[in-house]
Amino acid sequence: MKSDDQQSSSEIIIVRRGRHDDHDDHHGGVWKIAYADFMTAMMALFLVLWLVNVQDDEAKEAIANYFNPIKLVDPQTSNRGIQQNDIEQDKKSSLDQEHRDDAQSEKLNTTEEAELMLNPYPGLEKIVQSEYSAQNSAEQQFKQGDLVGQGAGDTQENLQLGTEHHDPFSPYYWKENIDSSQKRKNQKQKTLVKETTQENNFSENSRALAKDLTDLIEETNSDILVHVKPIKEGVMIELMDQPKYEMFKVGLSVPTARTIDLIASMAGIIAKHQGDIVISGHTDARPYRSTVYDNWQLSTARAQMAYYMLVRGGLDEKRILRVEGYADRDLKNKKDPYAAENRRISIFIRDPKDEQIQEKSTLGTFSFERSIQDKLVFKKEKTP
Secondary structure, rough: HHHHHHHHHOOOOOOOOOOOOHHHHHHHHHHHHHHHHHHHHHHHHHHHHHOOOOOOOHHHHHHHHHOOOOOOOOOOOOOOOOOHHHHHHHHHHHHHHHEEEEHHHHHHHHHHHHHHHOOOHHHHHHHHHHHHHHHHHHHHHHHHHHHHOOOOOOOOHHHHHHHHHHOOOOOHHHHHHHHHHHHHHHHHHHHHHHHHHHOOOHHHHHHHHHHHHHHHHHOOOOEEEEEEEEEEEEEEEEEOOOOOOOOOOOOOOOOOHHHHHHHHHHHHHHHHOOOOOEEEEOOOOOOOOOOOEHHHHHHHHHHHHHHHHHHHHOOHHHHHHEEEEEEOOOOOOOOOOHHHHHHHHEEEEEOOOOHHHHHOOOOEEEEEEEEEEEEEEEEEEEOO
């Protein structure tokens, strides 16, 4: 035990105390910050010296725009309080772009219409084929979607419910959701036509033609609003636009495929009955003028296109006496000059057996006109 105590007491403990003469360990990075600030200041100095020596005004403007991209400082004063230069410039550029787009669209539409007028019958056939091919492809896609969504255990009731709730964005959804008020309006119109055809004031030819056309309208259930009205001189047919459906492209005489098919079907019925034909086109009161058309030219061009559609449907072109355009001078709905029904095509089939017309035809020639009371009259024209 004593030997152990002596050994422990004989150990020497050395405590080393370091000196702080070397300060590099604590302040080694401060000079780098100062040097970086100095170099930044020198770079800014030389940049300013270079800018002062720039002589080109365009270069100065480009440099100023680079450092002030949003125009935080405008050297020009404005009395309006809010600077609207940028807003007006943006509006001007957007308007210019719209004008360019409209001009390009109008040019394409005009080209399409010119080709249709140049070759009407192949053009009409092309419209029908293209629209119905697109319709068939859409139907196939829709059917494929239904098949994918149907499970193996679907019942007949579930399948029926699946067909009732279609996609509202489907191109055929609107067919199954026709407005009830429009249905009542069409049904009321058909009833009026039937009651009119049963009157005895008209010739047998006029009543038979009106009945056949009415049956056709009921069978086709077209989106086009059609009025068939037998009168003393013959039968008046009016095809009118509806708010949700138009017979022609806006501002053009290019018809839709449904319009072509409906008029072709009507032409097949009209061809079975005798009588000369007068076709007239009408527009609403909206002032329309483009580089090609005004309302007069548009109404006449649409009447001319109706002529082509009738001939395509099998009507003898020799039966057509005149093709006329009335613009907005004979509105169907005078209370609402902008109503859709004012945009229409009128087809008048004159009854050859009408005693009044036959009696007057021996005295001279006659011109077809429409009176203020919306009745058809024939005025005598003196022959030279």
